[in-house]
Amino acid sequence: MVEVCERSSGLAALVTRGELSTPALTIDVGAVERNLERMAAYCREHRLGLRPHTKTHKTPEVARMQLERGACGLTVAKVGEAEVMAAATKAEILVAYPIFGGEKLRRLATLAKTRTLLIALDNEATTLEVSRAASAQQSTVGVLVEFDVGLGRCGLESGSACVELATKIQQMPGLKFRGLMLYSGNIWGSEAERQRISAQVSEQVGRVVQDFAQARMPVEIVSGGSTPGAFLSHQIGGLTEVRPGTYVYNDMNTYYQGVCGLEDCAARVVVTVVSTAVPGRAIIDAGSKTLSSDLLSSGPREGYGYVVDAPDAKLIKLNEEHGYLDISKSNHRFHVGEILTVIPNHVCTCVNMHDEVFALRNDQAMATWRVAARGKIR
């Protein structure tokens, strides 16, 4: 942390959380360390690789903390994110997204000249494009074939379709077939629900892996996992690694999923009450351009964040720069100028609103970290 501070401190002097100019997204470094250790320990115990998805933090300092704790690589969704993480680390990077388009694939293939890169694909058209780009750059891009385990987003539907695509990949220049990818974002809900879906996913993975065994095609990597189902990954036979993202910071979604406590929610937005003119209401200086408009996808499914200082005040509505607190049932007396702290519903989209975050230890800001991969949409 001291090193991180020296590398990236933009703070003139130590300030406490309550002294930050608001709205400010703060990161409790102690909580991050606990979250990282917990996942790393789980993966060590079950001999699973850990390739964290950096979409949550988009921050080189945090990626390095993950790698220092034994992550086997990093995951990104976009080429621009891969470029940021490649510049900041020596990690093998998985682009867990079927990138299509000449400009982006040229950059991907260029990056692959000096860095081991993987991309996940589910179709021949994209495969041909990646092969063409890699050939032009005389580089090699590793490929994972994606199969769908029930989310209905990307991924082939059958093991035989995966084998067929993998066979084509093996014959294309510039590509190296390295394994399979699944995204089990459908492992969601109550503990029992997650267990049930996890068992289904395990069956599907088993079938696909078997199809590859029958085709005598070695599968080096089977990459799965997301935060809500991460700690069930050892039950999914055949997985070699997991790619959770949210676990680093957690949020109200993971809290309501029961996979973390409030104290594990490391990312919190410090806000100021700016108006109490309307009865029953307090307005805070954080709206959808600070917190994101993402609704809760678990738990009570209402509200736009949790007010730590007054949980009985409900963040019922967001405009772009205004958060509407319903304080009609709150025992807290709100006043203009008061500093509050809000835990966001969905930390990934919240972080994406911020150019920088403030790393705190014991409620003191130790460093500003640039969210360097924010806005890298291509």
Add this chain to the structure above:
Amino acid sequence: MVEVCERSSGLAALVTRGELSTPALTIDVGAVERNLERMAAYCREHRLGLRPHTKTHKTPEVARMQLERGACGLTVAKVGEAEVMAAATKAEILVAYPIFGGEKLRRLATLAKTRTLLIALDNEATTLEVSRAASAQQSTVGVLVEFDVGLGRCGLESGSACVELATKIQQMPGLKFRGLMLYSGNIWGSEAERQRISAQVSEQVGRVVQDFAQARMPVEIVSGGSTPGAFLSHQIGGLTEVRPGTYVYNDMNTYYQGVCGLEDCAARVVVTVVSTAVPGRAIIDAGSKTLSSDLLSSGPREGYGYVVDAPDAKLIKLNEEHGYLDISKSNHRFHVGEILTVIPNHVCTCVNMHDEVFALRNDQAMATWRVAARGKIR
């Protein structure tokens, strides 16, 4: 436009819309010009000042287009936005937000040394803070007192409360009372509904203005308006200016409000189909980090954007980087690599996701414009 191009072109060669690396937010400059002309003509006709809210575009080039067409000033929500717009224009700037906090108000007061600045307030605590900051910088900040016309966000509830606060403002150093502000974001819904609420707002404005007349306090500015109600502003007696934002680009919300046609939606996201592996589905490379998660607040209230090329395909769900198109009822044949164009639900939050936009004329990219005030949350 040529001048704008020369100032800010980052494009090596002219490219057409379909050749842009995706996802890319494009701005049809011809549509912007029509939107600006229409609002400017309305304001000229009714002798209303036009102080566009720059939160929609956050882009100096567009602010200058507004000023060149007769805008009397600019509106922002944050001090950081004011700094960007002050650096790019000579406009008088209204910070339509009750900024609270020493660091931000010091910057505001500093800016007021070289620029006529206004701030809208609804409480004494903030007023004292602004006065203190302005006094310390030996600058003067103009103040509008905000009153609530039914939205229930910020603003005092009665004319007498406004007169009371204005009286205090007149006595405080560093401040200059200049008038009143209201935000009629509640003028919303069908034409008839908008007419009805507009009539109510007119009554409220009338009462407050009368209270000031009785107190013999001159009110130089009465600032109102938002895009959905903008063209009803002449019916609101006493208004001296309006602050619409969205009208510059429009979006599916303003379309469903009936205040623009689809051809007036100037901001469109060019995307690529990246997967069709799951039956009945096409996945595009634009999710909530490109379009924003904002739901429709008018019209059918479902879906995350309008697919211009295939309106019968429904954008039913967004993950961060994935848009889920339900193509089960579409006549269009989708294929991986295909370029589509999406009109966002809410253009203000969509623009806020982008570091740059691509200005098009006749579907050719003429310039890249930096969204320079994006991320200026403080």
